Amino acid sequence: MNHPPLNVNRERLDADIRRLAEFTDPNLPYTRRAFSPEYAAAREWLAERFRDAGLDTRVDAAGNLIGRLGAGGGPVLMLGxxxxxxxxxxxxxxxxxVLGALEIARRLRESGAALARPLEIVDFVCEEPTIVDLSPLGSRVMAGDVTAEMIAAAAVPSGEPLGEAIARLGGDPARLHEARRKPGETLAYLELHIEQGPVLERAGADVGIVTVIAAPCRAVVSLTGVADHAGATSMADRRDALAGAAELILAVERAASAPDLAQESVGTVGFLRVSPNMVNVIPGRVDLTVEARSTQSEALLWAREEIERSLREIAARRGLDATLEWRHLEEPVPIPVEMQDVIAESATDLRIRAMRxxxxxxxxxxxxxxxxxxxxxxIPCKDGRSHCPEEWAETDDVAAGAEVLARALLELDAQSRAVR
Ligand SMILES: [Zn+2]
Structure with missing residues (x-):
């Protein structure tokens, strides 16, 4: 590959990251839930940065913020x-x-490196699980995986109808189909992200090349027993829904930790609702969620069956009624080897230590x-921590990751030029 380094501006990137962090619920840093006032304000700030960078900036029908560089039609290169x-x-x-992609777009303009293809920088709306069963919203709409009916039936946590919340950000749910991308319209999508785990840091690697993205599977479970007096009911006569739930939680942990799966699978019970949740009443009902993830389809299937088998056994033994409904079943997503190789070569050219x-x-x-x-x-994040205020990535690592991403982008653009 023969592309000059883009030389991303670390100071500018660092300043952007610091500024964006200021858009937070002041009582609970760092909280910027999709559709919240903090989020809307951050979006306005970001759109302004997109425009400052000379990007043709718009919000699509789904509420994704998109900045476009370069004229002309045909398939686009996408970062986001x-x-x-x-x-x-x-x-x-x-x-x-998002900010790494913005910096890449700025440097492309400043350096006068013209791409053959249009470049789109996308801030996908509502990636985190804010809307039950619909998040990640923006990327799913783009892939044609969310319908207008699904949007019409949903609300954001404040109670506002989702359609109105999307319109408030500049989207237009009535024209949702316009946000959809067909296969062939996007030449490639590249995403820079913190690892959210400790592998890169432990290995001393500067960047990671993702080989496969694990599939999350989520189930809603309810266990129903009998709410009764916590003093007068003997242990033998109880049908305690929470004690059954406790067994299930451990069964989920065991299923995900089976020796040959432990590298590939994880399992979590992260939400419980206990009824009536009183100090002197035996719990009559527990609703909970089970989540299992794996990078291997077979491992995921095994874990799911094991969790279902455990639930049936626990319920039968304890005299509980149990229901389990998988609401979310995904398959692991392998990253095309050609995409991995373009990124790997970019890192090699830049003498940046990479691992898959x-x-x-x-x-x-x-x-x-x-x-x-x-x-x-x-890119590595400190102690592998994420989804917590301690989450931290060094600016040098962000910049190195952006540099690798930019070089891969230039190479994919050059390849498309060759076959045009
Ligand atoms: Zn993320």
Whole structure:
């Protein structure tokens, strides 16, 4: 590959990351939930930065913020990620992908390096699980995976109808189909992201090349027993829904930790609702969520069956009624080898230490995979921590990741020029 380094401006990138972090719920840093006032304000700031960078800036029908560089039609090159956060999340998850892409676009303009293809920088709306069953919203709409009916039936956490919330950001749910991308319209999608795990840091690598994105599967479970007096009911007579739920939680942990799966799978019960949740009443009902993820389809299927088997056994033994409904079943998304190789060569050319690794967290790239070849560059984050205020990435690492991403972008553009 024969491309000059883009020389991303670290100071400018660092200043952008710091400024964006200021858009947070002041009582709960760093909280910028999709559709919240903080999010809307951050979006306005970001759109202004896109315009300052000379990008043709718009919000698509789904509420994705898009900045475009270069005229002409035909397939586009796309870079992006998200700027919404979980509650009390971090300053880098998603943010480095959006601001890194912005910095790349600026440097492309400043250096006069003209791409053969138009470039689009996308801040995908609502990547984090803010809307049950619909997040990540923006990338799913682009892939044609969300219908107008699904939007019409949903609301944001404040109670506002989702359609109105999208319109408030400049989207137009009535024209949702216009946000959709067909296969072939996107030449490639590249995303820079923090690893959200400790692998790169432990290996001393500067960047990671993602090989596969794990699939999250989520189930809603309810266990129903009998609410009764906590003093008068003997232990033998109880049908305690929470004690059953406790067993299930441990069964999920065991299923995901089976020796041959432990590298590939994880399992979590992250939400519980106990009824009536009183100090002197035996819990009569528990609703909970089970989440399992894996980078291997077979491992995921095994874990799911194991969780279902455990639930049936626990319920039968304890005299509980149990229901389990998988609401979200995904398949792991392999990253095309050609995309991995372009990124690997870029890192080699730049003398940046890279390693290949799977992503156990999900990303917008996974949702776009059906409509575009996708590639992901990871950078290390301190102690592997993420989705917490301590989340931290060094500016040098963000810049190195952006440099690798930019070089891969230039190479993909050059390849498309060759075959045109
Ligand atoms: Zn993210």
């Amino acid at each position: 990620s998200h700027i919404d956060t979980v509650e009390a999340g971090g300053r880098f998850d998603g943010v480095v992908g 690794l799977p992503s156990r967290a999900s990303h917008d790239a996974a949702r776009l995979a059906p409509v575009a070849p996708v590639g992901m560059v990871f």
